[in-house]
Every structure is written in structure tokens, then in C-alpha cells.
Amino acid sequence: MAPRYQGSLMTTPAPSPASATPPAATETDRIRTALGWMHTAHFLTSAPQLEHLPPVDLPEIAFVGRSNAGKSTAINTLTQQTRLAFASKTPGRTQHINLFGVGKQKIDDGVLADLPGYGYAAVPKEAKLRWQRVMGNYLMTRESLRGVVLMVDPRQGLTELDEILLDVIRPRVAEGLKLLVLLTKSDKLTRSEGARVLSITRLQAGGGEVKLFSALKKQGVGEAAELLWRWIHPNT
Numbered sequence: 001m002a003p004r005y006q007g008s009l010m011t012t013p014a015p016s017p018a019s020a021t022p023p024a025a026t027e028t029d030r031i032r033t034a035l036g037w038m039h040t041a042h043f044l045t046s047a048p049q050l051e052h053l054p055p056v057d058l059p060e061i062a063f064v065g066r067s068n069a070g071k072s073t074a075i076n077t078l079t080q081q082t083r084l085a086f087a088s089k090t091p092g093r094t095q096h097i098n099l100f101g102v103g104k105q106k107i108d109d110g111v112l113a114d115l116p117g118y119g120y121a122a123v124p125k126e127a128k129l130r131w132q133r134v135m136g137n138y139l140m141t142r143e144s145l146r147g148v149v150l151m152v153d154p155r156q157g158l159t160e161l162d163e164i165l166l167d168v169i170r171p172r173v174a175e176g177l178k179l180l181v182l183l184t185k186s187d188k189l190t191r192s193e194g195a196r197v198l199s200i201t202r203l204q205a206g207g208g209e210v211k212l213f214s215a216l217k218k219q220g221v222g223e224a225a226e227l228l229w230r231w232i233h234p235n236t
């Protein structure tokens with residue numbers, strides 16, 4: 001057998017000078033950076049109603065989803081904190097909007113907004129309609145809004161209220177608003193169920209990213225954190 005061509009040994013690049021741009025960070029590095037950044041999340045303020053949410057100067061990421069979709073658990077997992085967002089076994093409990101600051105060296109460069117879950121059956125109809133209006137208003141007009149993370153239980157798929165929400169933000173997504181749909185509790189799906197719901201939701205989420213996510217199995221956590229980090233740091 002002929003010896004393998006060894007020509008590449010001759011073209012090994014010379015060591016780069018100190019001034020050269022550093023090599024691109026590997027995916028592992030980027031995930032580590034993003035998780036470290038998410039971990040700095042800390043409580044800023046709470047508003048009893050969306051209308052009372054103070055304006056912020058920093059780019060904001062809103063976490064939204066149907067009650068019981070796994071939103072609080074996802075926020076806690078992404079920030080690697082146990083009780084940042086109160087995870088409750090009773091759906092529809094958290095009606096406050098909580099803002100969390102996030103940033104390295106104690107300098108916040110982003111805000112996470114935990115919005116109340118919707119679609120809880122026991123909420124009176126009028127309150128539901130009011131909530132839809134207020135939420136729609138926030139999603140359409142909040143100036144600091146950089147991105148939306150929509151948590152969806154993949155065993156239910158997108159519900160009517162999720163679709164209304166996606167319709168509301170679609171024009172802003174077309175103009176650059178970021179969207180990530182997290183299919184939560186993916187540990188409850190088989191591999192083929194996961195692949196199927198992923199492709200269906202991708203079709204429905206026009207323009208947004210869709211990822212499988214499990215707080216229990218820590219699936220998709222680093223990737224989601226990295227995406228959110230890039231939303232807030234688009235030039236790095």
C-alpha cells in the first residue's frame with residue numbers, strides 16, 4: 001500500500017503573532033460563558049400588573065407560556081438557581097411580573113422578565129381577556145424587548161393562546177425581535193416523539209428557533225443559554 005500523503009506537514013501555519021485575532025471560541029467555551037452570565041441573574045423588581053412595569057434601559061428577554069408549561073423551572077435551570085423564579089405545583093399562582101437583572105462583574109447588561117402564565121382554566125373569562133390585552137400590548141409596544149422565550153409543553157403542543165401570542169409578535173419577529181420556543185419536559189417524550197414535535201413546532205413558529213428542553217435531564221440548557229447570551233451580546 002502506498003504511503004499516505006504527508007504534504008500537510010509542510011504547510012503547518014506559523015505561530016500567529018500576539019496581535020492576531022484570537023481563535024474563535026469553541027461551542028463549549030461559549031456555553032460556559034453563557035451559563036456563567038445567566039447565573040448572575042438576580043431579582044430587580046416586581047410589578048403587580050404589566051401596566052406597572054417600569055421602563056428599563058437594558059435589552060429585555062420575556063419568558064412567557066401557558067401555566068404549568070415549565071416556565072419557572074426553565075428559568076431556574078437556565079440561571080442555575082433553585083428559587084429565582086418560584087416554581088409552583090399549583091398552576092396560575094404567580095400573577096406578578098418579576099424582573100431579574102443579569103450581567104457580569106455586577107454590571108447588568110440585560111433583563112429577564114418572568115411574565116405570568118396564561119390559560120389557567122379556573123381564571124374567570126373577563127380576567128383572561130384582560131390579560132390577553134395587556135400581554136399583547138406589552139409584546140407589541142415594550143421598547144426594551146429584545147427577545148421572547150415561549151415555553152410549551154410538547155405533549156400539548158401550541159395551544160390557542162400560544163398561537164395568539166405568536167400572531168401578536170410575528171410582525172416584530174419579522175423586524176428582528178428574537179424568538180425561542182422551548183419544548184419543555186422533553187424527558188417525557190421518546191426520541192421519535194421529540195423529533196416529530198420539533199419539526200411540527202418549527203413549521204408553526206415561523207422565524208423563531210425551536211429547541212427541546214428538559215430541566216430534569218438538563219437537555220438543551222447550554223444551547224438555550226448560549227442563544228440568549230447572543231441575543232444580548234450580538235456583536236461578540
Ligand SMILES: Nc1nc2c(ncn2[C@@H]2O[C@H](COP(=O)(O)OP(=O)(O)O)[C@@H](O)[C@H]2O)c(=O)[nH]1
Pocket residue numbers: 065066067068069070071072073074086087088089091092117151184185186187188213214215216217
Ligand atoms: N419531567 C419534567 N417535569 C418538569 C420539567 N420542568 C417542569 N416540570 C414540572 O412541571 C410542573 C410545572 O412547572 P412550573 O415550572 O411550575 O411551570 P410554570 O407554571 O410554567 O411556571 C411542575 O410540576 C414541574 O416539576 C422537566 O423538565 N421535566
Ligand SMILES: [Mg+2]
Pocket residue numbers: 071072073086087088094117
Ligand atoms: Mg411559574
